[in-house]
């Protein structure tokens with residue numbers, strides 16, 4: 432059992448943070464080994480829920496992210512059904528490029544489409560000074576959520592990591608290998624470095640805004656960090672993440688940060704110890720017990736059931752969920768998936784998962 436870090440105790444004068452002291456997810460993120468572990472799921476608000484699809488028919492994705500009443504409703508849907516320990520704000524990592532002034536559209540069947548940022552002139556067109564105002568609806572949604580959530584539920588804010596966000600910005604959307612981004616990194620390191628630095632500053636500002644509005648912990652999604660060789664990983668993943676973590680520690684010392692360097696393999700333990708994140712989110716391919724032996728036990732582990740196993744359901748879901756939970760017993764752990772809930776997952780499988788993890 433890991434002892435709770437007393438330096439992260441909530442401030443006694445703040446009614447919000449005083450309540451936080453007993454929230455299971457916050458306790459686990461602060462290093463406490465709870466049994467059973469608290470749980471939430473990446474993409475827990477999504478198309479697998481009929482009530483989500485109903486809202487989806489009424490408004491496009493950006494509208495749903497930027498209308499506070501819709502973002503609040505979509506965040507709450509999975510909490511009402513399943514009572515997860517964490518509610519992640521309904522939004523997207525690509526709201527930041529949009530807030531910087533880059534055009535963004537979500538096209539059915541194709542995913543996000545942005546006007547690529549590849550030259551000095553493209554970079555100059557982005558405007559950091561408009562970010563806070565542009566994301567004002569996101570902060571409004573968080574403020575309302577803080578009052579609407581059950582008392583024991585932790586409200587999670589998030590951002591993409593500067594590297595993963597830069598991938599979508601440079602490429603102009605998703606990609607199999609993000610070749611344009613990796614080429615820019617090598618051919619125009621000064622320009623690429625300026626993009627990363629701008630994203631690092633904007634991410635810090637945006638996350639501080641989310642925290643001020645009520646987020647009790649934040650997660651950095653680094654979905655594509657696994658495509659980088661070690662030196663680039665240190666420079667463009669570890670260094671900016673460490674900068675973000677330090678800046679937040681300075682302004683908001685009690686707010687835990689979860690890092691998700693997806694598919695980074697043996698670089699993940701180095702990421703965990705050098706960035707100083709409170710929790711390391713494990714992807715599907717990581718063996719939890721191996722990671723536990725390689726990461727300092729002051730770092731909480733989050734994860735890592737395969738979303739396909741959740742989709743598939745049945746006794747195999749029960750077996751694999753128990754295996755992950757039991758293999759991290761005695762260690763600060765937050766149960767989650769290794770990536771987001773898949774679109775056609777039967778809702779009853781999510782109920783079975785929640786029941787299984789909590790049945791000890």
Ligand SMILES: Cc1c2[nH]c(c1CCC(=O)O)Cc1[nH]c(c(CCC(=O)O)c1C)Cc1[nH]c(c(CCC(=O)O)c1C)Cc1[nH]c(c(C)c1CCC(=O)O)C2
Pocket residue numbers: 472473474475476477478487492519520521522523524525537542543589605652654771
């Ligand atoms: C790479 C990335 C994105 N967005 C995100 C990532 C990192 C995590 C990961 O690796 O999945 C993160 C994200 N996206 C969304 C959230 C909300 C919180 C949650 O429920 O986890 C979060 C945390 C909602 C969303 N973001 C998106 C949806 C689907 C939109 C819809 O309703 O049609 C949702 C619920 C759209 C999105 N957003 C993004 C893509 C590539 C797509 C298109 C693919 C798709 O259509 O599923 C970018």
